Amino acid sequence: MLVVTAPLELVLHVRVYPRWRRLLVAVTPEFVVFVTWVLYAIHEGHWDYSPVYTTGVRLPGGIPVEEVLFFLVVPLASVLALEAVRKVTGWDAGYPAEEADAPGRAGR
Amino acid sequence: MSYSALAVTAVVVVLVLDLAVYRTRMVTRKAYWTAYAIIVFFQLLMNGVLTGLGVVTYEPTTIWGPRIAYAPVEDLLFGWAMVTLTLASWAAVNRRANTARRRGLDTDTRPSSTR
Numbered sequence: 605m606l607v608v609t610a611p612l613e614l615v616l617h618v619r620v621y622p623r624w625r626r627l628l629v630a631v632t633p634e635f636v637v638f639v640t641w642v643l644y645a646i647h648e649g650h651w652d653y654s655p656v657y658t659t660g661v662r663l664p665g666g667i668p669v670e671e672v673l674f675f676l677v678v679p680l681a682s683v684l685a686l687e688a689v690r691k692v693t694g695w696d697a698g699y700p701a702e703e704a705d706a707p708g709r710a711g712r
Numbered sequence: 713m714s715y716s717a718l719a720v721t722a723v724v725v726v727l728v729l730d731l732a733v734y735r736t737r738m739v740t741r742k743a744y745w746t747a748y749a750i751i752v753f754f755q756l757l758m759n760g761v762l763t764g765l766g767v768v769t770y771e772p773t774t775i776w777g778p779r780i781a782y783a784p785v786e787d788l789l790f791g792w793a794m795v796t797l798t799l800a801s802w803a804a805v806n807r808r809a810n811t812a813r814r815r816g817l818d819t820d821t822r823p824s825s826t827r
Contacts, residue, residue, distance in 0.1 A: 626809060630802035638794055641718065650715045650774045657767040678791075679798035681754075686747040686799050695743035698736050699807035700814070 605677055609684055618687035620680075631679045638675050642667055714774040719789035726793045729800060736803040744799060748792070755791045759783035 612618045620627065643665040645651055653668050661669040690697050713721075730738050738744040762768050763782035775784040 623806075626802070626805045630805045631798060633801050634794060634798045637722075637797065641722075645715065645718075648713075648774070649771050651768055651770045654765075654767050654769070657765060675794075678794065682747070682751055682795045682798050683802050685750050686743065686802070689743050689747045689750070693743065693746070695741070695746075697741060697743045698738065698803045700810045 605680070609681075612684050612688050616688055616691045618684060618691055620684050620687050627680070627683060630683070631676065634679050635675050639667070639672065642671055642675075715770070715784070715786050716774065716776050719786040719793070722793035723789050726796050726800070730796060734800050734804040736800045736807070738796060738800045738803060744796075747799070748795060751795055752788070752791070755788075756781045759787055 613621055646666045653671070658668045658670055663669060663672060686697060689695070727739065730736055760781040760783070763770075763779075770784055775786055778785050780788065
């Protein structure tokens with residue numbers, strides 16, 4: 605993940621990783637809501653995971669470790685996508701771009 | 713609640729959050745929809761692999777039935793709610809942080825000394 609997204613930081617300067625504290629705060633509601641959803645779905649039998657195609661490591665509630673990682677990797681990729689679009693097009697995303705991008709000031 | 717009912721509920725809740733609670737209005741923005749188009753392309757690709765191979769299987773009684781790229785259409789609602797909740801939160805966090813900083817920069821005293 606870090607390797608394939610590195611060009612977005614190094615070439616486009618999306619400045620997502622330097623704002624890691626904001627990233628953690630932003631991902632928290634999504635993580636809590638969707639992990640809860642999955643635990644309920646597993647409990648209710650809405651879906652099931654193949655024992656062959658997963659590592660078999662299950663966390664409490666029967667949630668595969670891959671599924672937990674999914675709820676961290678997808679939001680990270682989504683934020684990177686939005687910041688990349690914002691950077692390339694200059695379109696407004698609802699918050700002041702110039703201050704979010706100011707070097708040395710991000711992430712506080 | 714069925715997967716279908718949960719998926720529809722999630723979309724409504726996220727819309728209310730984005731438009732009325734955070735007031736980030738991501739769903740009205742071109743930048744957001746362009747990013748979503750990129751994300752949904754890869755979602756369909758991954759859904760095709762995960763459901764096509766049978767990594768994840770769905771209980772037929774909890775879904776409507778129609779599928780896109782092997783996965784139930786509910787997955788699109790699930791994914792949309794997940795991505796939109798994340799991006800609206802991201803916008804809200806950045807807006808708040810930037811506004812606080814702007815206020816700090818506008819005053820003569822340093823922000824840390826006014827607490």
